Amino acid sequence: MSTFLGMPVHAPRGVGHLRGDESFPDAARTALGDSQLRRNLQHATTTIRGKSGRVIAELPDWQELRSAGSALKSYTMAHLPELLEQLEEKVTAAGGVVHWAADANEADRIVTDLVRAAGEQRVIKVKSMATQEIGLNEALEAAGITPVETDLAELIVQLGNDKPSHILVPAIHRNRSEIREIFLRAMPGVDPKLTDDPPVLAGAARRYLRETFLSTKVAVSGANFAIADTGTLAVVESEGNGRMCLTLPETLITVMGIEKLVPTWQDLEVFLQLLPRASTGERMNPYTSMWTGVTPGDGPQNFHLVLLDNGRTAVLADEVGRQALHCIRCSACLNVCPVYERTGGHAYGSVYPGPIGAILSPQLTGVADNASLPYASSLCGACFDACPVKIDIPSILVHLRNQAPHPRTEAAVMAAAAYTMDHPRLYRSAQRAAKLSRIAGRRGRGLPPPLNGWSASRDLPAPPKETFRDWWRNR
Amino acid sequence: MSSKDVILDRIRAALGAGAETPEIPRDYRRGPAQVDLDLLVERLVDYKAVVHRLTAEKPDTGEPVAGGGVEGSGPQAGVGGARPLDDLDHLAEGRANAQVGVEAAAVRAAIAGILGAGTVVVPPGLPLEWLPDGVHGLVDDGLSAERIAAADGVVTAAAVAVVETGTIVLDASPDQGRRIISLLPDLHICVLRADQVVASVPEAVARLDPTRPLTWISGPSATSDIELNRVEGVHGPRNLHVILAGQ
Numbered sequence: 046m047s048t049f050l051g052m053p054v055h056a057p058r059g060v061g062h063l064r065g066d067e068s069f070p071d072a073a074r075t076a077l078g079d080s081q082l083r084r085n086l087q088h089a090t091t092t093i094r095g096k097s098g099r100v101i102a103e104l105p106d107w108q109e110l111r112s113a114g115s116a117l118k119s120y121t122m123a124h125l126p127e128l129l130e131q132l133e134e135k136v137t138a139a140g141g142v143v144h145w146a147a148d149a150n151e152a153d154r155i156v157t158d159l160v161r162a163a164g165e166q167r168v169i170k171v172k173s174m175a176t177q178e179i180g181l182n183e184a185l186e187a188a189g190i191t192p193v194e195t196d197l198a199e200l201i202v203q204l205g206n207d208k209p210s211h212i213l214v215p216a217i218h219r220n221r222s223e224i225r226e227i228f229l230r231a232m233p234g235v236d237p238k239l240t241d242d243p244p245v246l247a248g249a250a251r252r253y254l255r256e257t258f259l260s261t262k263v264a265v266s267g268a269n270f271a272i273a274d275t276g277t278l279a280v281v282e283s284e285g286n287g288r289m290c291l292t293l294p295e296t297l298i299t300v301m302g303i304e305k306l307v308p309t310w311q312d313l314e315v316f317l318q319l320l321p322r323a324s325t326g327e328r329m330n331p332y333t334s335m336w337t338g339v340t341p342g343d344g345p346q347n348f349h350l351v352l353l354d355n356g357r358t359a360v361l362a363d364e365v366g367r368q369a370l371h372c373i374r375c376s377a378c379l380n381v382c383p384v385y386e387r388t389g390g391h392a393y394g395s396v397y398p399g400p401i402g403a404i405l406s407p408q409l410t411g412v413a414d415n416a417s418l419p420y421a422s423s424l425c426g427a428c429f430d431a432c433p434v435k436i437d438i439p440s441i442l443v444h445l446r447n448q449a450p451h452p453r454t455e456a457a458v459m460a461a462a463a464y465t466m467d468h469p470r471l472y473r474s475a476q477r478a479a480k481l482s483r484i485a486g487r488r489g490r491g492l493p494p495p496l497n498g499w500s501a502s503r504d505l506p507a508p509p510k511e512t513f514r515d516w517w518r519n520r
Numbered sequence: 521m522s523s524k525d526v527i528l529d530r531i532r533a534a535l536g537a538g539a540e541t542p543e544i545p546r547d548y549r550r551g552p553a554q555v556d557l558d559l560l561v562e563r564l565v566d567y568k569a570v571v572h573r574l575t576a577e578k579p580d581t582g583e584p585v586a587g588g589g590v591e592g593s594g595p596q597a598g599v600g601g602a603r604p605l606d607d608l609d610h611l612a613e614g615r616a617n618a619q620v621g622v623e624a625a626a627v628r629a630a631i632a633g634i635l636g637a638g639t640v641v642v643p644p645g646l647p648l649e650w651l652p653d654g655v656h657g658l659v660d661d662g663l664s665a666e667r668i669a670a671a672d673g674v675v676t677a678a679a680v681a682v683v684e685t686g687t688i689v690l691d692a693s694p695d696q697g698r699r700i701i702s703l704l705p706d707l708h709i710c711v712l713r714a715d716q717v718v719a720s721v722p723e724a725v726a727r728l729d730p731t732r733p734l735t736w737i738s739g740p741s742a743t744s745d746i747e748l749n750r751v752e753g754v755h756g757p758r759n760l761h762v763i764l765a766g767q
């Protein structure tokens with residue numbers, strides 16, 4: 046029995062958001078018909094690519110930082126059992142309580158029970174991929190507990206009864222007039238004269254959430270990093286809603302995938318440089334909060350850390366695929382992906398969209414449950430170049446395709462891809478970028494942003510000699 | 521079998537004979553490097569903080585360095601010129617006393633220029649002589665969230681600042697206070713000493729104590745969630761003023 050229990054298993058079906066209702070090609074076809082969506086996405090990804098390229102170019106040691114980040118994550122995976130136990134020991138010594146959740150159902154149950162034990166009917170939440178992955182909001186609602194998303198984009202998604210479509214900017218698919226309509230319809234007490242000026246919309250969210258922040262006693266967060274040798278947790282954010290959730294309530298519950306560990310406090314010096322520049326294109330994001338257990342008289346006096354497996358050990362069991370666990374959720378790979386830019390995040394079905402989603406979701410669920418995702422890529426290699434921890438996404442895609450030859454779906458995906466790739470400007474420029482950065486050598490010096498910061502220290506899969514459409518016609 | 525044992529067993533099974541343990545290449549810049557205060561000011565201003573520089577000869581008269589008024593003419597982020605170790609020791613001693621190197625009259629003048637009158641929350645360890653006449657200091661002795669939120673601003677010291685990223689770190693020392701006080705008011709005035717400034721992120725990490733609650737602040741709160749328009753100030757303070765003392 047224990048041997049069976051102790052074998053890695055995939056994330057269970059029927060809970061959470063790792064599997065879509067339809068396959069990638071079907072969902073992509075819908076998205077491709079939405080020209081507003083494509084305009085919103087193209088504007089957003091172009092902006093972020095430019096910003097990111099400029100601040101990465103400011104660092105002369107970007108490639109050294111990437112190598113260190115990559116090695117640190119490999120080291121962490123190799124020593125995961127000891128590091129997790131060390132983390133538990135440190136957090137416990139600092140007054141926190143550590144819970145272990147084998148899957149989404151167990152994590153949902155743990156959090157729900159903790160909120161119930163606190164006697165509360167409402168929790169405030171700061172954006173966390175892990176809690177979306179496990180469907181925590183649905184579980185809380187089923188238990189009569191109201192989860193309030195406090196990240197502006199998450200609030201837009203939640204009030205609009207919508208789904209996130211990007212790791213970093215979950216409402217990237219909504220424009221200002223759509224946001225105004227959502228607020229007018231679903232935000233209690235909103236000024237009926239609300240305009241669609243972005244500062245006005247942000248001000249409405251500030252007023253709406255202030256009272257909720259001050260009166261809610263339990264918060265749920267994710268974590269960007271957990272430091273094994275000190276028990277310190279870190280949340281990286283922009284708006285200050287994270288600080289509110291991490292500071293004001295009496296009880297804080299943090300749900301974190303077991304792969305988020307960093308071995309030592311010193312190692313944070315690498316990731317705090319990689320993450321903001323790769324994700325929001327800032328030298329540093331506006332706010333980063335770090336806390337270790339409970340600080341008497343300052344912040345939540347009850348701290349619970351939920352360590353989540355939910356298929357991660359199954360990913361770890363694959364020697365090629367386990368690199369997907371190195372991901373620090375910066376979203377750079379989404380922003381450079383020609384397929385993502387055309388289809389948007391919803392087409393991927395899972396909370397993890399884009400290139401990282403194409404390798405992570407099928408591994409978490411088992412490839413059979415997300416069989417079309419490994420094909421949702423043109424293997425142009427831009428994601429590998431952009432990744433701050435050097436995850437070789439194209440090789441993992443190929444590896445997963447070999448695990449799941451899926452002729453019928455593949456044909457459908459290729460049809461969608463052919464349409465997607467038919468002359469979009471970005472696809473060509475991404476391929477050009479891939480080629481150029483190979484020529485430019487290790488540091489990509491001398492190229493204009495955003496190419497100058499990206500590496501090309503390895504062999505890319507060869508870009509196709511003929512276009513997808515040609516290939517499709519000729520086969 | 522507990523879930524902890526299940527997960528740890530699964531991990532061991534997944535790793536099998538053992539994954540390779542790589543050497544961590546630490547050949548990125550780790551300092552110490554020359555501190556360029558002009559560049560710090562530029563970076564702070566770039567992220568919409570307002571900076572007031574105090575000098576020994578000429579106290580700030582309330583004329584802020586702000587909103588793009590600083591040209592990027594200074595030297596680039598220092599990478600040479602290691603600082604002697606005994607200098608760092610001296611800094612460690614200096615940290616024990618927040619008032620070392622800070623001219624109270626100059627701070628008073630700067631704060632008066634930012635906020636003519638009103639009520640500011642102050643942490644218990646902040647020198648009250650930093651506050652000008654007309655600005656009332658509400659000392660945080662466990663104030664309610666409502667009273668903190670109702671104040672016109674908050675004045676704190678800082679623990680560390682990073683030139684390269686334009687970041688200020690608070691570590692909840694007595695002159696910085698509980699995390700809540702620098703969060704709820706709409707105006708945060710932060711008094712920073714030049715000897716608290718380091719060139720890079722690794723040097724800041726080395727100076728900080730992770731067992732304290734840390735808040736890294738780079739400009740006022742902002743969001744890009746609406747069509748990627750950067751909008752200053754959603755939930756945190758919408759105004760960040762940095763008073764930089766010393767050189």
Ligand code: SF4
Nearest residue numbers: 372373375376378432
């Ligand atoms: S795979 Fe790499 S680029 Fe993509 S989100 Fe993760 S860390 Fe960022």
